[in-house]
Amino acid sequence: MKTPAALPRLLLVLPLACLTVAAHAQWQWIDGTGRKVFSDTAPPPGTPEKNILSRPAATRAAPPAAPVAAQPAAAVPGSAPVSGVQGGAPKEAVDPKLEARKREAEAAEAAKKKAEEERMARQRAENCERARSAKATLDSGVRIATTSPSGERSIMDDAARATEQRRVADAIRTECGPAPRPAQ
Structure with a gap:
């Protein structure tokens, strides 16, 4: 069982541990103007590898991704495509709420266009x-x-x-x- 004196120490250490995890999930690179950039997103395409100073730990182990067009569709002719990849493109997850909002926006735009056409007529x-x-x-x-x-x-x-x-x-x-x- 923890002693009451250890609790304040734990409350101090826990936020610091979270900060170090967040700091490791940062990209760091030198942009075209020579300034050092810190971000949680990857640098823009075309940034030379020598200008990337640090990347998140999860991306270090992964080899650089080859363009989709350069990857073969299947290793053996007539075999099924790799799981999650169909026709060389990754299958995207569909968010039902986003799709519903998109349909609502399209319907509103169509109604607005129809009302404008009626007004013009x-x-x-x-x-x-x-x-x-x-x-x-x-x-x-x-x-x-x-x-x-x-x-x-x-x-x-x-x-x-x-x-x-x-x-x-x-x-x-x-x-x-x-x-x-x-x-x-």
């Missing part, structure tokens, strides 16, 4: 109706008064009416789409 329909109304007014031959930026009213002459008719026809073409063909 309503806007085009309104613009089409306005353009057709303006065309009917221009084609009717009634005199149309316009107001200048200075506030003066003037009656639209034939040249201005023709220009406005072309502009309205272009708006109808772009906003209303192709005209329906008569039934045969």
Whole structure:
């Protein structure tokens, strides 16, 4: 049985032991600018082996991994692939929560896109109706008064009416789409 005097010592030693384990799980390398980098992740690809100063103990024993393309698919022709590896690529674990969040995000994005398309369709329909109304007014031959930026009213002459008719026809073409063909 432990004595009461040993308990404070144990409480002091335990956190220090945890710190040393965490310190050994660190990578240490010299980056391209010559600075020493400490991290819990591996250095970026392309870091020369001579610049890696220390690595976690678990990775020291493992030989450097060869690229997947360089590994043979199977040692003997016709044999089954290595367990956990199918077609030369490791099988990834699927997180159901992550997949559910991904599906929800995709559904939300699709709903947002559909709502935007519906809004644009309503806007085009309104613009089409306005353009057709303006065309009917221009084609009717009634005199149309316009107001200048200075506030003066003037009656639209034939040249201005023709220009406005072309502009309205272009708006109808772009906003209303192709005209329906008569039934045969």
